[in-house]
Amino acid sequence: MNAHLQPTGSAYFLTQETQQTERHTLSVLVDNEPGILARVVGLFSARGYNIESLTVSETEHGRRLSRITVVVIATPKTLVQIKLQLERLVPVHRVHDLTAEGNYVERELALIKVKGTGDHRAETLRLAEAFRAHIIDATVESFVFEVTGKPDKIDSFIALMSPLGLVEVVRTGLAAIGRGAEGM
């Protein structure tokens, strides 16, 4: 009696994604309470969103507020969902898509350890100066630089250090804030 039932391939239908992904910086104002970071990160993994970078720290101690800056790569449709899903979390006050709003500044800090002697050492120092990197530790055969800027500036500096004896890098992830007098 089931002969008339046609095979269809799947119990779920799969649709092709037609939108291109974009990289956006979101600023999320949250209550600083235990588990808040797990809630945010858990939401991203549970719903299959990609986190490129994430920074979190308490920003207003008196009001127990933290600011999370998260860089995501997603389609425009998913970006809207990410914002709305984040806002659905009880301790989340506001979410701003800084990239969509357009007018903001962003900075990242990196600590970069470079090992070398002789010509390499001199070249390293010259480049560091050009990038306004500060030396925060030095030995006779190594430096630790502190460099601040947009992520692509840090990428360039790391790329230049690579042949000169790059040992390791630590980056803070992105911090971003809207321009002008208005706050979040």
Next chain:
Amino acid sequence: MAEKMTGAEMVIQALADQGVEHIFGYPGGAALPIYDAMFQQDQVQHILVRHEQGATHMAEGYARSTGKPGVVLVTSGPGATNAVTGLTDALMDSIPLVCITAQVPTTLIGTDGFQECDTVGITRSCTKHNYLVKNVNDLPRVLHEAFHIATTGRPGPVVIDIPKDIQFAVGEYYKPEIETLRHASYRPQVDGDLKAIEAAVDLMLKAERPIFYTGGGVINAGPEASENLRELAELTGFPVTSTLMGLGAFPASDPQWMGMLGMHGTYEANMAMHDCDVMINIGARFDDRITGRIDAFSPNSRKIHVDIDPSSINKIIRVDVPIVGDCNRVLEEMIRIWRSRTNQPRTEAIAPWWKQIEKWRAVGSLNFKNSDTVIKPQWAIQRLYEATKQQSKEVYITTEVGQHQMWAAQHFHFDKPNHWMTSGGLGTMGYGLPAAVGVQVAHPDALVIDIAGEASVQMTMQEMSTAVQYRLPIKIFILNNERMGMVRQWQDLLHGSRYAHSYSESLPDFVKLAEAYGGRGIRCESPAELDAAIAEMLDYDGPVLFDVIVEKDENCLPMIPSGKPHNEIILPDTANLGSIIDEKGRALV
């Protein structure tokens, strides 16, 4: 007004202050102080379950049939992990629950203590919000905030994890004002944007092929929302269909009712969704069992979407007029604005549309071939429905998950909200029996029936013991086809009829099983005896397992195969196709 008491006493006091009359729970080591406090009071009645999953589904049934939050109390570790299925179910179906889980003492947290688990970690993604209380002075605020969060906005489950030392600790109890609750961030939007509602009404006023597509949001917005939906439907004259979750918000006896839509919805509802020019979605979320193939979903309509959860809007289907707000408030505004624009329904303008709908209706997509020798499951539900109509009692129906659930949705008709309890989003087999227990606790004089399958019902069968203990006369109406019928149907559709583990072997004798629990067992195998057997079940004052032996290989139709648009629905071979379907469509039937 602060009063000194222990954390355990605070739990009971907060429940009483919230007007909680019943809680569903199971004791254990870490929960003992709360159980001790409960022993010494009589404001809150505790229902002892047999498994914590049962407690959560009971609380869901209780909540859905009353509109009040369901409350669960379980111990740490396995108590909490067993509750996870019910919490997830409540999250998917937007059911307000407050689940109190006990935890090992704070000093033992993180040491892999006996019956320790990371409850807040495990339940973070299956609750609307959760708390681990590490200071007794936070407890009163957290308890009251939990009720506020569970019941407002889009409702959902909230977990409060309370370590044993916090239950013993003494602090000051107070009942906080909503405004002073910690989370200033939690302010659900209930009033819809007036401009958007006006735009929606203006679209509706120009519609020629309109349809109301309503969902569980209407039920969650309270009985007034159902009243307002009826009024708006009458004002406009538009046809109404509903999701599985929304059944009862609009009366099935009304001529404007089209039946349920979606994968196993009626032909007329699905065809009307596909061909409409204005779709008014009120409190539904474009679930994948509703939309079918997204790029072919209602291709030529302007869509209005009312939802209290902003993230539901444009998640699956792009809409033209989004309205974030409580369904009841938005419906009230729609009625007011419609009235300010016109006094007439759009009877004439939509007459051709109704004519088309009548043609689709005439197909009879819910028809089935009845039999004199074997009980057809659809017929069994129809007979049950007819028998319950004669009852003077309020009738509440719960279901398990599978074919019987869809047949119940198709053939049992609801005229009131909050009388239909089923697991929609998560599709939890084993939901119906404990949910029926919860409903019966809330409505001791009502007739509560779990329409079940023999596979689902065995997942939470132990709660029969709870029903017997509390003298809850629930009726478990088992459509026994010795198959996991829906799985078998999919295996026919997709997997060459290779029935991998989709049959029920070594079934218990349900009559003896009922007797073993102290209930009544009735078996019926013959169509001629069904009515008398149903009457016997309804007359018995106590829990009944009713084992109906039905046709084994019946398919649940109509059906929109996944990946297909609404107009490629598979109809039963009894359907009266006439000139409705072309050759291409006929090939699918």
